[in-house]
Amino acid sequence: MQETTGSEAAVRISREGEVGLVEIDNPPVNAASRAVREGLVRAIDALEADAQVKAIALYGAGRSFIAGADIREFGKPPAEPWLPEVCNRIEGCGKPVVAVLHGVALGGGLEVALAAHARIALPGTTVGFPEVTLGVIPGAGGTQRAPRLIGIPAAIDLVTSGKRIDAKRALELGLIDRIEDGAPREIAMRAAREALAGALPTRRTGELPITPDNEALAEAAERFRHARPHLFARERAVEALAATGLPFAEGLKRERALFFECIDSPQRAALIHAFFAERAVARIPEAGAPPRPVESVGVIGAGTMGSGIATAALLAGLPVILTERDAEGLERGRATIAQNLEGAVKRGKLTAERRDAILKEALTPTLDFGALGAADLVIEAAFEDMGVKRDIFARLGEVAKPGAVLATNTSYLDINEMAAASGRPEDVLGLHFFSPAHIMRLVEVVVAEKTAPDAVTTGFALAKRLKKVAVRSGVCDGFIGNRIMTHYRKAADYMLLDGASPSQIDAAIEEFGFAMGPFAVSDLAGLDIAWASRKRRAATRPAEERYVRVADRLCEAGMFGRKTGRGWYLHGEGVEGRVENPEMLKILEEERRAAGITPRHFTHDEIRRRYLLAMIAEAARVLEEGIALRPIDIDAVFLFGYGFPRHHGGPMHYADTIGAEGLITGMEELAREDAYFWQVPELLRRMAADGKRFSDMNDR
Numbered sequence: 180m181q182e183t184t185g186s187e188a189a190v191r192i193s194r195e196g197e198v199g200l201v202e203i204d205n206p207p208v209n210a211a212s213r214a215v216r217e218g219l220v221r222a223i224d225a226l227e228a229d230a231q232v233k234a235i236a237l238y239g240a241g242r243s244f245i246a247g248a249d250i251r252e253f254g255k256p257p258a259e260p261w262l263p264e265v266c267n268r269i270e271g272c273g274k275p276v277v278a279v280l281h282g283v284a285l286g287g288g289l290e291v292a293l294a295a296h297a298r299i300a301l302p303g304t305t306v307g308f309p310e311v312t313l314g315v316i317p318g319a320g321g322t323q324r325a326p327r328l329i330g331i332p333a334a335i336d337l338v339t340s341g342k343r344i345d346a347k348r349a350l351e352l353g354l355i356d357r358i359e360d361g362a363p364r365e366i367a368m369r370a371a372r373e374a375l376a377g378a379l380p381t382r383r384t385g386e387l388p389i390t391p392d393n394e395a396l397a398e399a400a401e402r403f404r405h406a407r408p409h410l411f412a413r414e415r416a417v418e419a420l421a422a423t424g425l426p427f428a429e430g431l432k433r434e435r436a437l438f439f440e441c442i443d444s445p446q447r448a449a450l451i452h453a454f455f456a457e458r459a460v461a462r463i464p465e466a467g468a469p470p471r472p473v474e475s476v477g478v479i480g481a482g483t484m485g486s487g488i489a490t491a492a493l494l495a496g497l498p499v500i501l502t503e504r505d506a507e508g509l510e511r512g513r514a515t516i517a518q519n520l521e522g523a524v525k526r527g528k529l530t531a532e533r534r535d536a537i538l539k540e541a542l543t544p545t546l547d548f549g550a551l552g553a554a555d556l557v558i559e560a561a562f563e564d565m566g567v568k569r570d571i572f573a574r575l576g577e578v579a580k581p582g583a584v585l586a587t588n589t590s591y592l593d594i595n596e597m598a599a600a601s602g603r604p605e606d607v608l609g610l611h612f613f614s615p616a617h618i619m620r621l622v623e624v625v626v627a628e629k630t631a632p633d634a635v636t637t638g639f640a641l642a643k644r645l646k647k648v649a650v651r652s653g654v655c656d657g658f659i660g661n662r663i664m665t666h667y668r669k670a671a672d673y674m675l676l677d678g679a680s681p682s683q684i685d686a687a688i689e690e691f692g693f694a695m696g697p698f699a700v701s702d703l704a705g706l707d708i709a710w711a712s713r714k715r716r717a718a719t720r721p722a723e724e725r726y727v728r729v730a731d732r733l734c735e736a737g738m739f740g741r742k743t744g745r746g747w748y749l750h751g752e753g754v755e756g757r758v759e760n761p762e763m764l765k766i767l768e769e770e771r772r773a774a775g776i777t778p779r780h781f782t783h784d785e786i787r788r789r790y791l792l793a794m795i796a797e798a799a800r801v802l803e804e805g806i807a808l809r810p811i812d813i814d815a816v817f818l819f820g821y822g823f824p825r826h827h828g829g830p831m832h833y834a835d836t837i838g839a840e841g842l843i844t845g846m847e848e849l850a851r852e853d854a855y856f857w858q859v860p861e862l863l864r865r866m867a868a869d870g871k872r873f874s875d876m877n878d879r
């Protein structure tokens with residue numbers, strides 16, 4: 180007999196002889212929505228009351244068990260039944276309850292499983308407590324039940340890392356009792372019968388004894404008190420785990436209180452925003468156009484970027500035709516790709532056999548430009564010079580097969596010019612990768628005037644296949660990320676000339692949560708890259724724009740940073756930590772004197788305020804001009820391409836914590852010293868007048 184419970188039939192029960200089956204069906208990931216929670220309670224009530232039923236089994240429909248609480252509900256008033264109550268109801272059931280896991284059982288999903296009296300996982304299942312990555316802690320008994328099964332040290336590792344582990348590791352730890360292959364429903368049937376026959380041991384997790392380990396808890400508490408970034412939720416998680424020293428019911432109450440402390444923290448709002456940002460950016464105007472099939476990729480240019488892009492495509496299982504102008508360059512590219520793949524083997528992302536097969540069969544290095552005619556999509560990653568790119572696109576327009584998408588990896592040049600040179604502008608777009616291209620997740624998909632909608636969705640589909648986060652950008656100098664970065668880097672240079680030092684500015688920005696400050700990043704990337712941009716823009720730089728020459732003079736002296744051993748800092752053998760380059764300090768001194776500047780002190784707070792205000796101001800203009808679709812797209816660019824700290828959610832999410840009025844006041848104060856640089860974007864004034872936040876513009 181088939182019954183449905185829960186408003187959307189999110190939970191269905193059925194009976195097979197003495198076994199009551201509970202199927203959770205809430206696509207796409209069986210999130211524990213209110214309907215699922217209500218359905219689970221009704222199911223347990225009904226099956227416990229049914230004298231015919233002697234054992235119960237829970238399993239998920241579709242691709243997984245339960246992927247966790249419904250994070251769309253966070254920040255809204257919690258609706259009953261609460262997940263911890265559902266878990267207690269399952270655990271308190273008078274009949275054996277077995278959970279069968281497949282796909283994923285994460286967060287609240289794993290907590291439901293731990294509340295069952297036994298757990299079986301299909302091969303390939305992954306489980307974990309990702310809550311801390313969302314700024315919360317397991318709030319449905321996970322911090323109280325997991326330690327009773329796997330011990331406090333393993334529970335600390337699992338809960339505070341947010342990592343996912345596979346079924347084999349879960350079995351070793353004791354989170355699950357068995358790994359069995361087959362269909363979840365069949366395994367559920369069999370497991371329930373085995374539980375009845377005593378062949379599958381069952382027990383209430385909450386009743387298991389706990390082995391105290393105050394030393395491990397104290398060490399973790401100390402570690403996370405000083406950790407960078409300082410994540411509020413990780414500390415609360417350790418406190419919740421420590422509550423296992425209380426009677427179980429008390430421990431649950433303590434966990435719940437700590438969970439709500441996290442729900443109220445700004446970090447939770449930011450981390451959830453970052454989670455949804457990664458997915459929201461896929462909602463583009465062209466979404467209705469089916470992408471063109473891409474079964475092979477061509478890459479023009481075997482330099483660092485070309486080799487990185489080729490590596491990313493090869494790792495995604497795509498064959499790559501790699502071209503260069505000369506054999507030496509081509510060999511260098513092939514060697515770089517081999518090195519990149521070796522790194523993937525070392526990181527456990529690839530087997531050595533797969534690496535060898537890729538290099539032997541999937542990669543085709545060639546000097547024959549015509550070979551690109553076989554590719555469904557070609558990415559140009561040649562020298563950043565418009566003349567070079569125009570020639571390439573003119574040849575590509577001839578050589579590439581009809582319907583092939585022609586992409587450029589340029590970081591700021593005008594794609595419309597390349598499109599025109601190709602003779603088939605509807606096939607041309609930008610795919611702006613970030614170095615190292617096989618590691619950094621961001622790709623800016625730059626839509627030129629005549630780019631066809633299905634070329635855009637082909638770019639998005641390729642990015643997804645490469646496990647990248649694609650963000651749609653319009654055409655302007657620097658697209659979204661580099662354009663905004665160029666602006667806030669100026670704010671850093673102004674502070675440098677006015678009295679701050681590179682290491683002070685870097686330290687202040689790293690305290691905010693960036694892994695590296697702007698000067699350290701510049702030394703790593705190479706000062707010559709931005710130098711080329713400044714020289715290109717020199718002719719059109721407005722007279723009223725303040726210009727700092729320190730970086731140019733470092734470049735003129737060949738001091739490009741790490742690759743030359745000297746830049747803002749000294750690098751190489753024997754250099755301990757961050758040592759400012761004395762020649763840079765001398766140039767800085769000369770430039771200050773030439774500008775008649777008496778250096779003044781900057782606090783870290785002021786450095787952060789100026790830097791972030793400049794970032795937000797240019798971001799608002801990028802939004803106003805329609806270069807970015809929504810504020811959340813700008814957040815995604817900075818979260819996935821520029822190391823913006825996730826626990827601040829991105830520049831626009833962070834801007835909302837200040838509000839339009841506060842931003843305008845801050846900019847107007849600074850405009851007193853430099854009216855040109857600190858012009859207030861019109862959008863901010865409209866937002867202030869309308870009482871709007873950036874988040875109000877994310878639903879477009």
Ligand code: T1G
Nearest residue numbers: 208210246247248249250251285286287309317318319458
């Ligand atoms: N709640 C609501 N929606 C979710 C969701 C969730 N937990 N997980 C995914 N989605 C949406 C997602 O936004 C997307 O929607 C669609 O599902 C497909 O997701 C009490 C408090 C499960 C590994 O952190 O890690 O439980 O954009 O594109 O790549 O202690 O989703 O298509 O409209 O990511 O195959 C803990 C988060 C919550 C798991 C699948 N659980 N999700 O990846 O698909 S907190 C998580 C994931 C908690 C308890 C606490 C992944 C996935 P749309 P997708 P995928």
